[in-house]
Amino acid sequence: MFGIYLKRELGRRKKAALVIALGLALGIALVITVNSVSAGMNQAQDKVLKSLYGLGTDMTVTKAQTAPKAGSSSGPNFKFDAKSSSKSSQSSDRVMTQGGQALKSSLVDQVSDQKGVDSAVGALSLNVIKVNGSFTQGKAQSSGGSNQGGPGGASGGNPQVQGGGANFNVNNYSVAGVDVADQGLGPLASMKITSGKTFTSAQTNAKVAVVSKSYAKSKKYKVGSTFKISGTKFTVIGIATPNSSESSTDVFVPLKQAQTLGDAKNKVTTIYVKATDSKQISTVKKEIQSNISGTTVTTSSDMASTVSGSLSTASNLATSVGKWLSIAVLVAAFLVAALLTSSAVSRRVREFGTLKALGWPSGKVTRQVVGESMVNGLIGGALGIGLGLAAAYVVTAISPTLTAQIGSTGGSGGGNGFPGGGGPGQQTANTLQIALSAPVSATTIALAVGLAVTGGLIAGAMGGWRASRMRPADALRSVQ
Structure with a gap:
């Protein structure tokens, strides 16, 4: 009886059921999309960190550089042997x-x-x-001219070095x-x-x-x-x-x-x-x-804070703005579904009043409304999962490229644990190109199903509470 009545009532109100299902579907699809993109961001950051750390590395242990002593130089110096040849490597x-x-x-x-x-x-x-x-040795040449002031008027010249240099x-x-x-x-x-x-x-x-x-x-x-x-x-x-x-x-x-x-x-x-x-x-x-x-221990979460560029910006957007937006849309979808269900119950006063007059208890009427809402929620969940998977597939197919810049300053930080992170006072930066994907996990699908059931329960609870308060007399008053 429950299933037959449920099928008949949903068939009579196809448009209302579709509107409720689509509202829930949009919210669920947005949640799936944001979660999959966020997972793709995390994978991209993991790739960046693994390229620095090495696969399987969870943390690094380093020690900060000590300040150079007064009068000492930490910079490189080079010494070359002097040779007599005019050109030597x-x-x-x-x-x-x-x-x-x-x-x-x-x-x-x-x-x-x-x-x-x-x-x-x-x-x-x-x-x-x-x-x-190589160095090139210069040659001494006389500048020419005469020196009238010399003894006996002898001529002479001041020698000058010409040519020479280094490359x-x-x-x-x-x-x-x-x-x-x-x-x-x-x-x-x-x-x-x-x-x-x-x-x-x-x-x-x-x-x-x-x-x-x-x-x-x-x-x-x-x-x-x-x-x-x-x-x-x-x-x-x-x-x-x-x-x-x-x-x-x-x-x-x-x-x-x-x-x-x-x-x-x-x-x-x-x-x-x-x-x-x-x-x-x-x-x-x-x-x-x-x-x-005296050691500095750097974990992957510490290293993630040093990643900048479009990868970091997009990750922050997906984590903060994207998740808050998906939550807002989902809450709005739940409220719309609840209000539409409650409104539909209000238009079925004669129906529920008659059922109660025929002997239906309030609990059975409530279960009927909740059952209809649950079906709407599951339909919305199926549509939402389909839309979410399609959106994730599009993101993966397009594979937008994000840049990740990893920079570290040497000196006291000692490169923050980067392999080859720069010498004393040296600042290094490495810009990487990462292709974004949007993987959808089984956990995300399970979350979508849970949201669909939750949406149906919220809408059904609100509508069922409204239906349970109706009396047979309400059905008689509604007869014109």
Whole structure:
């Protein structure tokens, strides 16, 4: 009886039912769209952070640079040997650690032993400034003319140096020392070997290197090519491409070789940490800071605050304006559905009054109204899910490109935990291009179904309360 009456009543009021369903559908579709775009923003930010941290990294441990002593200079300096030849080539490398004050390698084990830490790996970030070129020696020539004041009227000239000068090129690139025993965590974890191979566990102190694809292209390196860093010859064994966005590191070498180049024996600049439980990252951060003094622990949420550009702007809009707008539209849809249902009940006074006169209790009348509203809500939910999925598909198909600028200032911050985050007083910035997608998760679909049921219940509760208060006498008074 309930189902038959429900089907008949909804069929009689198709337009009213459709208006209620469409109102709920628009609100639900907007919620799905905003949630999917917001999820896409989070994925885009994760790609940016993973390209900096390395896959699987939850936090980094660094130490701030100390202020330079009075009279000392932290900037690079170059010395060239004087040679007698008129034109001689000169080359000098300046290798400096960057990304913060160097830490003892033993701290890696201390971090690994902290509660909640799954694994920890140390890395050394270096900045290499290579200056090469040549000096050209000038030649002394007489200026000519005569010196009448000389004894006996002898002629002479004042010699002048003409020609000469210098022509030097400056090449600045970053080097990361990698723990070859655990490459799944650290700066090389976010890279994919596209040519050649990566390090083996036996190459802990081998003079081999993996270079980024962009750097290899600029220097015309390929697998088997050789180059020198501060007089040490390295052989390229692999060329790597970032898994997402761009990499800020040009050259990867075994950690021991990097320590030798940077005169930082048994030192690291960054400790990459993976937590046992991603939900306990803040607790692990406090644990490390409490037990290992003087260190700076940077988590992914801390790093997210350094991301600027259109990605950050769009993410803020989706998080604040978009969600508040979807909530406002959803509340309005619920109210419209409730008011329309209540209005429809008011126009059915004779019907409900007659049903009560025939013996229907108030509870049964209320259930009938709530049932009709629930059907309207589910129809609206189905339409809303369809519209939301269509909107998310359009966003993913268009894939608008957003820019993410990651900048960090060295000095006291030590690069904020960036691998290769700049030397003392150095400011670095890296602009990345990220394609936006709008993934729709099962949780979002479940949320949409819940909203549809909630909308139907709200509308049904309001209409059912109105219907339950009607009396059979009301039906008789409505007869003209």
